[in-house]
Amino acid sequence: MATRGAVLLSEWTKVRTVRSTLITLVIAFVVTVGLGALISAITSGQWDKQTASERASFDPTSTSFSGIYLGQLAVIVFAVLVIGNEYSSGMIRATLAAVPKRGTLLVSKVAVVLALVLPVALATSFVTFFLGQALLGSHGTSLGKDNVLRAVLGMAVYMTFIALLSLGVGFMLRKPVLSLGLLMPFFFLISPILSAVPKVKTVAHYFPDQAGAQMVRVTGTSSVPYGPLAGFFICLAWVAVCLLGGYLLLRHRDA
Amino acid sequence: MIEVHKLTKRYGDTLAVDGLSFQVPQGVVTGFLGPNGAGKSTTMRMMLDLDRPTSGAVTIDGKHYSQLKEPLKYIGALLEAKAVHPGRSAYNHLLWLAQSNSIPVGRVDQVLGQVGLREVAKRRSSGFSLGMGQRLGIAAALLGDPRIMLFDEPVNGLDPEGILWVRNLMKSLAEEGRTVFVSSHLMSEMALTADHLVVIGKGRLLANVSMNDFIDQNSHSYVRVRTPQPEALLDALTASGITATPVDGGAYEVLDGDPAAIGDLARDRGIALHELSPQRASLEEAFMQMTADSVQYHAGADPDAPATAPPAARPEPSGPAWGAGWKKES
Numbered sequence: 278m279a280t281r282g283a284v285l286l287s288e289w290t291k292v293r294t295v296r297s298t299l300i301t302l303v304i305a306f307v308v309t310v311g312l313g314a315l316i317s318a319i320t321s322g323q324w325d326k327q328t329a330s331e332r333a334s335f336d337p338t339s340t341s342f343s344g345i346y347l348g349q350l351a352v353i354v355f356a357v358l359v360i361g362n363e364y365s366s367g368m369i370r371a372t373l374a375a376v377p378k379r380g381t382l383l384v385s386k387v388a389v390v391l392a393l394v395l396p397v398a399l400a401t402s403f404v405t406f407f408l409g410q411a412l413l414g415s416h417g418t419s420l421g422k423d424n425v426l427r428a429v430l431g432m433a434v435y436m437t438f439i440a441l442l443s444l445g446v447g448f449m450l451r452k453p454v455l456s457l458g459l460l461m462p463f464f465f466l467i468s469p470i471l472s473a474v475p476k477v478k479t480v481a482h483y484f485p486d487q488a489g490a491q492m493v494r495v496t497g498t499s500s501v502p503y504g505p506l507a508g509f510f511i512c513l514a515w516v517a518v519c520l521l522g523g524y525l526l527l528r529h530r531d532a
Numbered sequence: 533m534i535e536v537h538k539l540t541k542r543y544g545d546t547l548a549v550d551g552l553s554f555q556v557p558q559g560v561v562t563g564f565l566g567p568n569g570a571g572k573s574t575t576m577r578m579m580l581d582l583d584r585p586t587s588g589a590v591t592i593d594g595k596h597y598s599q600l601k602e603p604l605k606y607i608g609a610l611l612e613a614k615a616v617h618p619g620r621s622a623y624n625h626l627l628w629l630a631q632s633n634s635i636p637v638g639r640v641d642q643v644l645g646q647v648g649l650r651e652v653a654k655r656r657s658s659g660f661s662l663g664m665g666q667r668l669g670i671a672a673a674l675l676g677d678p679r680i681m682l683f684d685e686p687v688n689g690l691d692p693e694g695i696l697w698v699r700n701l702m703k704s705l706a707e708e709g710r711t712v713f714v715s716s717h718l719m720s721e722m723a724l725t726a727d728h729l730v731v732i733g734k735g736r737l738l739a740n741v742s743m744n745d746f747i748d749q750n751s752h753s754y755v756r757v758r759t760p761q762p763e764a765l766l767d768a769l770t771a772s773g774i775t776a777t778p779v780d781g782g783a784y785e786v787l788d789g790d791p792a793a794i795g796d797l798a799r800d801r802g803i804a805l806h807e808l809s810p811q812r813a814s815l816e817e818a819f820m821q822m823t824a825d826s827v828q829y830h831a832g833a834d835p836d837a838p839a840t841a842p843p844a845a846r847p848e849p850s851g852p853a854w855g856a857g858w859k860k861e862s
Contacts, residue, residue: 280634287632294624295617367615371672374580374609375632377598531583 281385284376288385292359292393301355302397305436309348310405316343317409321416337418338428338495341409345432346465348401349439349486353460356390356443361453373532383448383524390440398436402429424495424505431492431505434512439464441516442485448523485515533558534579534680534713539588541574541735548574550735551588556680556713561706563726563743564715567823571735572715573611576684580609592680602633608673609682614665618658622649622668625657626675635676643671663694670701681705683714687721699725719819723747733823750818755789758782758807759798768801769794783807 363369410417471481491508534556541549581597647667731739776784
C-alpha cells in the first residue's frame with residue numbers, strides 16, 4: 278500500500294501535466310461568466326417588454342447564472358477526462374500496478390478534482406454574479422439581500438458536484454466517449470426537456486441539474502416541490518451514488 | 533519469488549487460464565512461452581492484480597500483490613507499449629509514477645538515461661515511435677529498482693537494434709541478480725535469453741524446465757539423405773539396423789544418424805547419394821510440436837480437423853524457418 282499522501286501527490290502531478298485541465302477549466306469559467314453576462318445584459322435591455330408576471334417571478338441571481346447550462350459541459354469534460362484518459366490510453370494499468378489499493382486511488386482523484394474545481398467554481402460564481410448584477414443595473418440584486426449569498430455559494434457547490442458526479446460516471450463507464458455521450462446530452466438536452474413534460478417532470482425534478490437549480494434560486498415561483506437545502510442533499514446523493522458505483526465497479530472489475 | 537497457485541481465469545465460456553501452477557525461479561531470466569492466445573498476458577495481469585482470478589492466487593514473497601507496500605519497488609512491469617497519456621511528457625509520466633511509490637525523483641532522470649530517452653524527456657509522448665514507447669515502458673519498470681521484473685512481449689514491433697537492446701538488458705538485469713519473467717510467442721527469442729522456461733498452451737502448463745534440459749530433450753539431430761536409388765539405400769540401411777523415415781521431397785531422414793557411416797555404407801553398395809546432410813531440429817519445432825494441440829487458430833487449417841503435431845524431424849522448409857537464428861548461434 279502506497280501511502281495516501283504519495284498517491285495524492287502523484288494524482289496532482291497527473292492532472293497538472295496535461296493541457297486538457299487548464300483548457301477545460303478556463304472554458305468553464307469563460308463560458309459561464311460570458312453567457313451569464315450576455316443574458317443579463319439582454320434581460321436588462323428587454324425589461325420594458327416583459328409582462329407583469331414575468332417581472333414578479335424574475336430572479337436576478339439565477340438570471341446571472343444562466344451561463345452554467347453551457348459552462349457545466351466543460352466541467353463535465355474535465356472530470357471525465359481525469360479518469361477516462363487513463364482508460365483510453367491504457368495508462369490505467371500502470372496506475373493500478375503502482376497503486377493497487379483501488380479505494381485509495383479513487384479517493385485521491387476525488388480530492389484532486391475537488392481541490393481544483395472548488396476554487397475555480399467559487400471564482401466563476403462570484404465573478405458571474407457581480408458582472409451579471411452590474412449589467413442588470415437597477416433590476417439587479419446584491420450579496421446583502423436575503424438568500425443571495427447562499428445562492429452564489431450554491432452555484433459554486435453545484436459546479437463542484439457536477440465535476441464529482443462526472444468523475445463517478447467516468448469511473449463507471451471508463452471510455453470517455455461513453456461518459457461524455459451520456460452526460461453531455463443528459464445535462465444539455467434530456468433533463469431540460471423532460472422537466473418540461475407533464476407527469477415525467479415529477480421525476481425529472483429530482484435530476485441533479487434540477488436540484489442544483491433549486492440551490493441557486495432566490496425568489497420566484499417554481500413547480501419543484503422542494504427548497505434549496507433539499508436540492509443540496511438531492512445533488513449530494515447523486516454524487517454519492519455515482520462515486521460509490523464507480524468505486525464498486527473499479528474494485529471488482531478487471532483493469 | 534513469484535508463486536502461481538492453481539490460477540484460473542474464465543471469461544464467459546472461455547477458460548483463458550486453467551489451473552496454472554508454477555514458480556518463477558529467482559535471479560535468472562525465465563521465458564514464459566506460449567502461442568498467441570495461450571493466456572500469457574492474462575496470467576501476467578493477474579500477477580499484478582490488474583485482472584481478478586476466477587480462482588487460485590499469485591503471491592510475491594508470500595504476499596498478494598495488493599498487500600505490497602510501494603509495489604513498484606518489488607516488481608517492475610512492462611505490459612503494453614505506450615500505455616501513456618499522449619499529451620504528457622516522458623519525464624512527467626515517470627514523475628507521477630515515482631511520486632506514487634515514494635521513489636526519489638532523481639531516479640526519473642537516471643532511468644531516462646538508462647533507456648536513452650533523456651533528450652526527448654520533455655517532449656509530449658504522442659510523437660514517440662513504438663520503440664521509444666517501449667523504452668519508456670521499460671524505464672517505468674526500472675524506476676523502483678525492483679528485484680523482480682515482468683516483461684510482456686517486450687520485443688514486439690521493435691527494430692533489430694531495439695530487439696538486441698532489450699535482449700542485452702534482460703541478460704544484464706539477471707546478472708545483477710534480478711528475477712526476470714518475460715513472455716514471448718517466439719521460441720527463437722527465448723532460446724537466446726532465457727535460463728528457464730515455462731511453456732503454456734490454452735491456459736495450461738505444458739512444461740516448466742530449465743533451458744538446458746529443454747535443449748537436451750528436444751533438440752535431437754538427424755541426417756538427411758537423398759538418392760536416386762531409394763530401394764537399394766533402404767535395403768542397405770535396414771541391413772545395418774538403421775531406420776530411415778521418408779519425408780517430403782523424396783528425401784529420407786535418419787534420427788541420430790552418423791553421416792560418415794551412412795556415406796560409407798552407400799559407397800560400399802555402389803549407391804549414388806545426392807544429399808547427405810546432418811541436421812538439427814530447432815527448438816522452435818519442438819515448441820511448435822509441444823503446443824500444436826493448443827494453438828487456437830491454425831493458419832489455413834480446416835477448423836473441424838483435429839490439430840495434428842508436425843513431425844519432430846521435418847526437413848527444413850525453404851526460406852528462413854522459425855528458430856533459424858538459434859541454430860546459427862548454437
